[in-house]
Amino acid sequence: MEDSLSASPAAGDPPSPAAGPPTPLPAGLPLAQPALPSGPHPLAGHGGPSPLRIPVRVRAGFLIPAALILLAIIIYPAIDSIWLSLHDHDGSKWVGLHNYKTLFSDDATLKALKNNVIWVVCAPTIACALGLMFALLSEKIRWSTAFKAIIFMPMAISFLAAGVIFELVYQQDPNQGVANAVAVGIHDTFAPSSKYPGAHPRTDLAKPVAGGSFSSVRTYPAGSVANVPLVGIQAAKLPGKAQQAAAPAAQPAADQIEGTIWLDIIYGGGGTPNHIDAGKKGMPGISVKAVDPATGKSAGSASAHNDGTFTIKGLKPGASYALEIPGSNFAEPYRGIQWLGPSLVTPAIIASYLWIWAGFAMVLIAAGLASIPRELQEAARVDGANERQIFWRITVPLLAPVLLVVMVTQIINVLKVFDLVYVIAPGSTLPDANVLAVHMWSVSFGGAQDQGLGSAIGVFLYVLVLPAMYFNIRRLRNEKKEGR
Amino acid sequence: MSVTRPVAVPGQVPLGTRIAKRLTGGALYIVVLLVGVVWLIPTLGLFISSFRKASDITGSGWWTVFTHPAQLTFKDYTDIFGNKGIIQSLWNTVLITVPATVLVVFLGALAAYAFAWIDFRGRDWLFVVVVGLMVVPIQVALLPVASLYNKLHIFGTILGVVMFHVGFGLPFAIYLLRNFFAAIPRELLEATRMEGGSEWTIFRKVIVPLGLPAIASLAIFQFLWVWNDLLVALVFSNVKTQPLTVALQSNMRQFGSNIDILAPGAFLSLSVPLIVFFAFQRYFVQGLMAGSVKG
Numbered sequence: 001m002e003d004s005l006s007a008s009p010a011a012g013d014p015p016s017p018a019a020g021p022p023t024p025l026p027a028g029l030p031l032a033q034p035a036l037p038s039g040p041h042p043l044a045g046h047g048g049p050s051p052l053r054i055p056v057r058v059r060a061g062f063l064i065p066a067a068l069i070l071l072a073i074i075i076y077p078a079i080d081s082i083w084l085s086l087h088d089h090d091g092s093k094w095v096g097l098h099n100y101k102t103l104f105s106d107d108a109t110l111k112a113l114k115n116n117v118i119w120v121v122c123a124p125t126i127a128c129a130l131g132l133m134f135a136l137l138s139e140k141i142r143w144s145t146a147f148k149a150i151i152f153m154p155m156a157i158s159f160l161a162a163g164v165i166f167e168l169v170y171q172q173d174p175n176q177g178v179a180n181a182v183a184v185g186i187h188d189t190f191a192p193s194s195k196y197p198g199a200h201p202r203t204d205l206a207k208p209v210a211g212g213s214f215s216s217v218r219t220y221p222a223g224s225v226a227n228v229p230l231v232g233i234q235a236a237k238l239p240g241k242a243q244q245a246a247a248p249a250a251q252p253a254a255d256q257i258e259g260t261i262w263l264d265i266i267y268g269g270g271g272t273p274n275h276i277d278a279g280k281k282g283m284p285g286i287s288v289k290a291v292d293p294a295t296g297k298s299a300g301s302a303s304a305h306n307d308g309t310f311t312i313k314g315l316k317p318g319a320s321y322a323l324e325i326p327g328s329n330f331a332e333p334y335r336g337i338q339w340l341g342p343s344l345v346t347p348a349i350i351a352s353y354l355w356i357w358a359g360f361a362m363v364l365i366a367a368g369l370a371s372i373p374r375e376l377q378e379a380a381r382v383d384g385a386n387e388r389q390i391f392w393r394i395t396v397p398l399l400a401p402v403l404l405v406v407m408v409t410q411i412i413n414v415l416k417v418f419d420l421v422y423v424i425a426p427g428s429t430l431p432d433a434n435v436l437a438v439h440m441w442s443v444s445f446g447g448a449q450d451q452g453l454g455s456a457i458g459v460f461l462y463v464l465v466l467p468a469m470y471f472n473i474r475r476l477r478n479e480k481k482e483g484r
Numbered sequence: 485m486s487v488t489r490p491v492a493v494p495g496q497v498p499l500g501t502r503i504a505k506r507l508t509g510g511a512l513y514i515v516v517l518l519v520g521v522v523w524l525i526p527t528l529g530l531f532i533s534s535f536r537k538a539s540d541i542t543g544s545g546w547w548t549v550f551t552h553p554a555q556l557t558f559k560d561y562t563d564i565f566g567n568k569g570i571i572q573s574l575w576n577t578v579l580i581t582v583p584a585t586v587l588v589v590f591l592g593a594l595a596a597y598a599f600a601w602i603d604f605r606g607r608d609w610l611f612v613v614v615v616g617l618m619v620v621p622i623q624v625a626l627l628p629v630a631s632l633y634n635k636l637h638i639f640g641t642i643l644g645v646v647m648f649h650v651g652f653g654l655p656f657a658i659y660l661l662r663n664f665f666a667a668i669p670r671e672l673l674e675a676t677r678m679e680g681g682s683e684w685t686i687f688r689k690v691i692v693p694l695g696l697p698a699i700a701s702l703a704i705f706q707f708l709w710v711w712n713d714l715l716v717a718l719v720f721s722n723v724k725t726q727p728l729t730v731a732l733q734s735n736m737r738q739f740g741s742n743i744d745i746l747a748p749g750a751f752l753s754l755s756v757p758l759i760v761f762f763a764f765q766r767y768f769v770q771g772l773m774a775g776s777v778k779g
Binding site: 058059061062063065066067069070072073074075076077078080081084134137138140141146147149150151152153154155156157158159160161163164165166167168169174175176177178181355363412415416418419422423426427436437440441444445451454455457458459461462465468469472473476 | 512513515516519520523524525526527529530533541542543544545546547591592594595597598602604611612614615616617618619620621622623624625626627628629630632647648650651652654655658682683684687708711712713714715718719729732733736737739746747749750751753754757758760761762765768769
């Protein structure tokens with residue numbers, strides 16, 4: 001296979017018919033050099049009359065088929081859309097600009113508009129930044145072709161397939177979705193999950209307080225023994241190191257509270273409530289705090305041994321304390337992030353968009369990088385510029401035209417983004433993820449059947465890409481001026 | 485610029501800098517490796533999932549196959565190849581993609597030749613229009629074309645889907661091919677004209693053979709665009725004529741229970757573009773770079 005990802009079609013290649021079409025990148029950009037000796041430019045007006053006159057019907061034969069299709073599929077519909085957008089839902093009544101008013105006042109449309117703004121602000125910029133980063137990285141490694149192929153590969157994949165791929169990635173269950181598997185893995189590394197989710201004291205002994213914690217109903221003076229029986233989980237769920245619960249071996253010192261935390265259930269049944277019977281096991285690792293009942297401040301804490309015993313030290317002799325078992329002991333295990341929930345669904349879909357388009361930005365920017373003369377960077381280095389200065393003062397300004405093309409292309413793309421949002425967002429959060437192109441589809445075809453509003457959204461999208469159209473045409477005129 | 489500044493002589497890099505460079509080199513490779521893995525994992529997840537039973541997919545992560553390879557099975561694929569609806573939609577995808585690609589290349593090449601080498605009044609302005617049409621969002625045409633198709637009784641047919649793709653593929657095709665055709669040396673055309681060859685002969689004997697690299701780029705680009713399309717087919721096809729993307733999309737809402745269709749189906753859908761991508765990488769990249777202004 002040819003090393004096409006590292007050798008851009010035009011950058012530095014000797015002109016040859018196999019070097020590919022001249023790219024329509026901006027004139028003045030090294031990339032944009034035509035691969036062949038220049039032919040006549042249509043706007044340069046030097047096509048010149050051919051020695052033989054070409055009959056009208058031959059000329060027409062070349063142009064008419066394409067012209068007819070363009071008229072029927074793009075030009076006439078674009079004009080008809082403007083007409084339809086000024087009419088009501090079935091095109092029967094003139095409503096003036098009413099549909100455009102709806103476009104800017106209706107909640108669902110405004111939400112779509114707002115999401116489009118998020119898309120346009122974030123996606124092209126991040127795609128550009130990632131593309132630049134990957135292009136720079138790949139310049140410095142040996143197997144850059146493989147790296148580039150991997151980053152670029154998603155470009156070939158349909159948005160639908162990408163949607164299925166990311167639906168899998170974003171599955172809520174950390175046993176299915178790789179994103180949450182990683183999130184849970186990282187979370188549990190830094191904040192180990194609780195050992196006893198669902199366990200709790202009986203309500204006559206303790207009351208729930210803030211944060212899922214439980215505080216004892218009675219207080220314990222320093223130097224006393226506290227019994228803390230818990231229920232609410234199955235005996236089989238106890239960790240293997242849990243041993244037969246035991247009372248503290250000795251009387252506590254005057255500045256200590258000792259006690260036992262045990263699961264007040266015997267595997268298979270039996271036993272007396274609130275009593276350490278044979279067969280009841282301690283709850284190792286569970287933490288307990290002594291809290292000053294007047295101020296609510298913690299005066300000391302301890303965690304239980306394998307037989308459930310604990311010792312809280314450093315208390316004030318003679319003072320009484322409430323015992324509190326922090327909620328962290330009982331928290332449900334961390335289940336990961338709700339990627340496709342209302343608040344994260346748009347960023348999550350943008351991430352999948354970046355997965356596809358970063359490669360595109362990378363290939364264009366890498367071609368731009370390859371065409372920057374090395375001597376400039378070397379000269380700056382000789383003059384004592386550091387790498388950062390070289391990057392910001394030389395590389396980035398010289399890349400600016402390529403970056404501009406990537407940005408414009410991405411903005412056009414993002415304005416029209418449909419498939420990814422439509423495929424990935426679950427029905428329940430589709431309104432939260434809505435964008436104009438999806439809204440246009442739902443309004444026109446997905447039930448509402450409102451041709452007027454649908455056309456207005458279509459026309460609005462068209463107006464939004466007009467600057468890009470101007471950008472392209474201006475580039476064409478610049479090429480003419482350069483006389484290529 | 486200061487002349488008093490010490491000048492770094494290549495090859496005499498201080499030892500400290502060399503060590504620092506070596507270290508950043510190591511860190512660089514780790515970053516590159518990490519990025520590569522992150523980029524591969526999503527596709528790998530789909531690929532592996534397509535070889536697992538539905539109950540396994542919903543029960544445990546695809547990464548467990550590395551410790552329990554016994555889960556791997558071809559069952560999802562044998563099921564999907566026995567699924568009449570999916571096979572029909574795969575066939576529809578081919579029936580839509582091939583004509584839409586051939587027509588765009590052929591009609592685009594004809595028009596591009598006219599724009600490049602035939603003089604006619606208003607040519608420059610027409611070409612500006614074509615360039616302008618490249619960014620028109622398809623949303624602006626969906627409703628009017630739908631009612632046009634209704635009048636012509638081709639709504640829901642493969643012909644309708646193909647014609648829409650041809651319409652929106654042509655501006656880019658004309659633009660790309662014209663730029664390439666215009667760069668073909670004038671003498672080659674004149675020689676054929678002198679020998680009495682018609683414009684059609686010049687087109688066939690000179691333009692098409694010499695323009696083949698650009699034609700290949702365009703064909704691949706158009707092929708992928710149509711093969712991967714969802715929106716156009718969603719609007720203009722019906723249950724009988726829908727391509728694979730639409731058939732799979734209708735299974736998305738019950739993702740968990742349809743995963744045994746979605747995973748192999750999506751992989752089937754992306755395998756063809758992937759083969760095209762790896763086989764014709766060079767043309768693909770060129771078409772894409774040339775198409776960077778297309779919306």
